[in-house]
Amino acid sequence: MPPADLIRPDIQALRAYHVPDSAGLIKLDAMENPYAWPEALRDDWLAALRDAPLNRYPDPQGRELQQALREAMGIPAEMALLLGNGSDELIQMLALAVAQPGRKVLSLDPGFVMYRMIGLFAGMDYVGVPLRAADFALDLDATLAAIEREQPALTFIAYPNNPTGNLFDAAAIERVIEACPGLVIVDEAYAPFTDASFLPRLGEWPNLLVMRTVSKMGLAGLRLGYLAGPAEWLTQVDKVRLPYNINVLTQASAAFALRHRDRLDAQTAAIRAERGRLYDALSALAGIFPYPSDANFILARTAPGRAGAVFDGLLARGVLIKKLDGAHPLLADCLRLTVGTPDENASLLAALKQSIADA
Numbered sequence: 001m002p003p004a005d006l007i008r009p010d011i012q013a014l015r016a017y018h019v020p021d022s023a024g025l026i027k028l029d030a031m032e033n034p035y036a037w038p039e040a041l042r043d044d045w046l047a048a049l050r051d052a053p054l055n056r057y058p059d060p061q062g063r064e065l066q067q068a069l070r071e072a073m074g075i076p077a078e079m080a081l082l083l084g085n086g087s088d089e090l091i092q093m094l095a096l097a098v099a100q101p102g103r104k105v106l107s108l109d110p111g112f113v114m115y116r117m118i119g120l121f122a123g124m125d126y127v128g129v130p131l132r133a134a135d136f137a138l139d140l141d142a143t144l145a146a147i148e149r150e151q152p153a154l155t156f157i158a159y160p161n162n163p164t165g166n167l168f169d170a171a172a173i174e175r176v177i178e179a180c181p182g183l184v185i186v187d188e189a190y191a192p193f194t195d196a197s198f199l200p201r202l203g204e205w206p207n208l209l210v211m212r213t214v215s216k217m218g219l220a221g222l223r224l225g226y227l228a229g230p231a232e233w234l235t236q237v238d239k240v241r242l243p244y245n246i247n248v249l250t251q252a253s254a255a256f257a258l259r260h261r262d263r264l265d266a267q268t269a270a271i272r273a274e275r276g277r278l279y280d281a282l283s284a285l286a287g288i289f290p291y292p293s294d295a296n297f298i299l300a301r302t303a304p305g306r307a308g309a310v311f312d313g314l315l316a317r318g319v320l321i322k323k324l325d326g327a328h329p330l331l332a333d334c335l336r337l338t339v340g341t342p343d344e345n346a347s348l349l350a351a352l353k354q355s356i357a358d359a
């Protein structure tokens with residue numbers, strides 16, 4: 001049987017998740033922490049890895065790492081915790097655990113594309129409720145109407161949102177949680193860059209889960225996400241987890257990094273400060289209009305029809321960002337810039353000035 005007959009039509013219709021080649025470029029496209037560890041800390045890390053038993057399967061639940069995460073992140077003691085190979089895997093586990101024909105995943109658009117992709121992989125329908133065009137705020141009336149109509153099994157709310165960078169109104173999220181018949185997952189991937197969080201509010205609603213990741217705080221290479229919430233939910237979701245999903249090196253490295261949490265906190269604090277400076281510099285540039293951000297990136301709009309040329313101009317000058325123009329109607333003329341080091345941001349701004357002039 002040829003692939004055209006065997007592969008599901010909805011999978012054939014997809015394009016694979018595209019990661020551009022970034023070799024030799026200033027990489028400001030993927031919300032990574034730009035700071036490496038100092039030499040002495042790397043030596044300590046390697047010493048910690050020396051004893052990692054590569055011949056053994058990892059601890060199946062990552063218990064030591066779970067304990068380190070509980071302490072470092074202030075996860076309420078009465079809440080259960082589930083680890084994923086990135087939060088992407090947690091989204092997949094949630095979808096697999098609830099998917100049935102006709103079941104819906106709901107989120108806010110423009111938002112994180114993996115909610116839609118993973119929902120589709122699992123055979124669920126995706127419902128995207130548009131954000132308000134002017135400021136990317138949650139449109140409460142439209143969202144409540146969609147919840148009433150679609151009765152979603154899973155509702156994902158990124159807080160702050162990617163790719164828009166804003167926090168939705170907390171009172172509006174509360175209304176959404178109360179209206180949803182299924183689970184609401186508040187995705188706090190950008191928690192290190194904001195003071196707002198629903199983590200302390202776990203337990204206030206029986207259907208609220210909070211998902212986080214260590215990716216954006218500086219450990220993207222480890223692939224580690226975590227999901228916190230009532231045990232009655234997580235014990236069920238845990239059943240679709242593949243055994244040993246968090247490998248030995250990730251468990252040891254993440255536990256090590258959390259013992260040096262102050263280092264990561266200093267880096268994310270520097271990124272937050274630099275975000276403010278980059279925002280001010282962008283605001284002062286003609287031809288680019290930044291949106292306020294509570295994350296480690298800034299969404300910015302170019303003059304109409306210029307986003308492609310500005311993106312290409314930056315690439316030609318050695319700076320890789322993310323072009324969002326074309327991804328969603330509300331993102332017309334939009335670019336997303338990850339906050340880098342002061343040097344990287346200076347290069348970005350210089351290249352941006354030239355690219356806008358040429359565009």
Ligand SMILES: *Cc1c(COP(=O)(O)O)cnc(C)c1O
Nearest residue numbers: 086087088112158162189213215
């Ligand atoms: C980056 C991102 C994630 C993905 O996190 P991983 O743990 O790296 O899989 C999840 N949610 C949002 C909103 C993100 O922007």
